[in-house]
Amino acid sequence: MSETAVERVAQTLREDILTGRYRAGDRLPSERELAERAGVSRSAVREGLRTLAQLGLVEISPSGARVGALQNASLDIVGHLLDLHDVPDATLVDQILEVHTHLFSSCVRMAVIRGSDAELHAVRAHLHAIQHDELESSAYLEHLHGMVNGLVDASGNFVLRLLRQALKLQFWDRLEAQQDISVRMPQEVLAPLAHRLDQALEARDATSAAELVFELMSDHRERVVKLLNAEQARQLAGRVTSHLQHLFDLPAAEPGAPS
Amino acid sequence: MSETAVERVAQTLREDILTGRYRAGDRLPSERELAERAGVSRSAVREGLRTLAQLGLVEISPSGARVGALQNASLDIVGHLLDLHDVPDATLVDQILEVHTHLFSSCVRMAVIRGSDAELHAVRAHLHAIQHDELESSAYLEHLHGMVNGLVDASGNFVLRLLRQALKLQFWDRLEAQQDISVRMPQEVLAPLAHRLDQALEARDATSAAELVFELMSDHRERVVKLLNAEQARQLAGRVTSHLQHLFDLPAAEPGAPS
DNA sequence: GGCACGGGGTGGTCTGACCAGATTGGTCGG
DNA sequence: CCGACCAATCTGGTCAGACCACCCCGTGCC
Known part of the structure; x- marks a missing residue:
């Protein structure tokens, strides 16, 4: 609620990945779909994905975002x-x-x-x-x-x-x-x-x-x-x-x- | 060149911070100004700043982005x-x-x-x-x-x-x-x-x-x-x-x- | 069956706009 | 002279919509 939209997006995805709901190698839904699901704009989703990518949780490639192996993620x-x-x-x-x-x-x-x-x-x-x-x-x-x-x-x-x-x-x-x-x-x-x-x-x-x-x-x-x-x-x-x-x-x- | 725009922005700022051109506590130029300087859109700057924030190099607050202390940054x-x-x-x-x-x-x-x-x-x-x-x-x-x-x-x-x-x-x-x-x-x-x-x-x-x-x-x-x-x-x-x-x-x- | 060709989907980027909150600077009253 | 107040301004946060280059895949042609 009080959080910012991109934080909400990032947290949701982060938890889904960390708890294993998404498994390593899975392809994430497209940015457009994530945006629609979360009821936010694509920019917000993109910024959220950026932070997850920096954490090493997802890998963004031109063909789509994939979930990374947790063991390769950042210490953070x-x-x-x-x-x-x-x-x-x-x-x-x-x-x-x-x-x-x-x-x-x-x-x-x-x-x-x-x-x-x-x-x-x-x-x-x-x-x-x-x-x-x-x-x-x-x-x-x-x-x-x-x-x-x-x-x-x-x-x-x-x-x-x-x-x-x-x-x-x-x-x-x-x-x-x-x-x-x-x-x-x-x-x-x-x-x-x-x-x-x-x-x-x-x-x-x-x-x-x-x-x-x-x-x-x-x-x-x-x-x-x-x-x-x-x-x-x-x-x-x-x-x-x-x-x-x-x-x-x-x-x-x-x-x-x-x- | 071959890199993406947001990577270019992030790298430039990152180097400026890591080499000490910006010192801890300094306020970064506004997103709009950074965008104009780099010749990219504000969205690109924002995404770049997100990655730097995740690295612990900058702290983004509603009043502006400040450079963080390197010793508090991520191991990454x-x-x-x-x-x-x-x-x-x-x-x-x-x-x-x-x-x-x-x-x-x-x-x-x-x-x-x-x-x-x-x-x-x-x-x-x-x-x-x-x-x-x-x-x-x-x-x-x-x-x-x-x-x-x-x-x-x-x-x-x-x-x-x-x-x-x-x-x-x-x-x-x-x-x-x-x-x-x-x-x-x-x-x-x-x-x-x-x-x-x-x-x-x-x-x-x-x-x-x-x-x-x-x-x-x-x-x-x-x-x-x-x-x-x-x-x-x-x-x-x-x-x-x-x-x-x-x-x-x-x-x-x-x-x-x-x- | 194999290959070329689209078309749809993806991320990457940009524009331009609006909002809420912080900042700031000047003005006015004490 | 100083402090309080207020409004213009600037900041980040968000959004909608558009365009591009690229990749993948399925279709249809050879």
Whole structure:
């Protein structure tokens, strides 16, 4: 309603593709037909299709638009996948967090090895702040994200920064918007790890720091996934299968050019 | 020339933004003015802007389009950054490969821990094939990519697959199109590492496998960057500064809302 | 049966128009 | 002199309708 017409078109098609209603390789209806169906002009449809094409969800060719394989789409579809259902798909979240864990464990390694003293000091300041239990949730998150941003800064890797930002925008901000999913770790778990991490940062012990972050994020991941699974099970009355099953079992058969 | 009008518009604006001609926060000219300048219709400009907005390069608001911060853009801009100059920016390539190295080292760990015997066997088959020196370059690359794809399959992580695909499409395919950049490792370096990796995969020794892949990819990374630096230095008559310097030294100062 | 030829359908582009909301600049009242 | 208000103007959002080049497919001719 409130959205713009092209957003409506894009969202409808996007959901149809992401949920598997259109399957990879299918030919989309023509722009004229889509326009008529949605009750909008062809320009609106075209702009919507453009965004989907940029996401890698459709491929527009002079003979018509075809649905692309989800596995070849942009990383940016992750956010839209999470939006498909009221409660984010637990399996997908688990996989996001897994990548996140490994990636930022490596990030810490780079930061410790290459970061300047000032950068590491800024990270440690955020780390100290996090351990204050009285913090409001918003301040807690602010310091948490500040610390990660600081680590990415210290790593000096622009690609890593893009990845961090993509994951933050698509994942964290979405998850934090749902208050029923508490992502805050209990202090008795956080404190000892944080303390050791602080020491590792001070001593510039890259391996220890990376392992500690890995541990920390793995624990966090377990908590989030457990909570999501419970939530999902409640909503679906026990059905725990992933909504997005079609993503995970892929034939992956993709020969080169047909003879 | 041969391109479509909206692609021309998008490319022009994209390059202007990526090279820093437009800086973050700047307001773009109005659609009507852009259309007049480029000699195309407003519809073409609008579609071009849509793609840039989807890339996170511009933010379109009812009052006008503003340039976004590059660090908040989609990961998909990496490919366009590489396209900016004849020879890809060595610093950027180095950072891409660094992320790549860490990511797929972790990927191997997941694959070894969770992959099925069949999946690991497929990976090893590609690994064996790579070691045949007589292979043509295309077959070599096919097996190399087949192996990585197999690892991603074995890891069972969809997000990882998206990342792999994004990096492959944006980075590898581009680099391999430039024959002057030999990305093939000498057999005397590859063979011993590959042999040990094969053993680690067979024994399902995750840590060893991850370390070996890390080593392998680090070596590869060094070679590529060294080659690119040389190439860049030749073309620029000794000037080795990165074209994309504006990406790497960021103030990163981004407070919340202005008072 | 094979091949050339249309015709209908597709995306790509343009024109010109209207709307609602934001911006802006000037005017008027304090 | 300053602030509030208001109207002209500009912006993006949308639409209808038209034309083009191209591709695909079916028909009919050879």
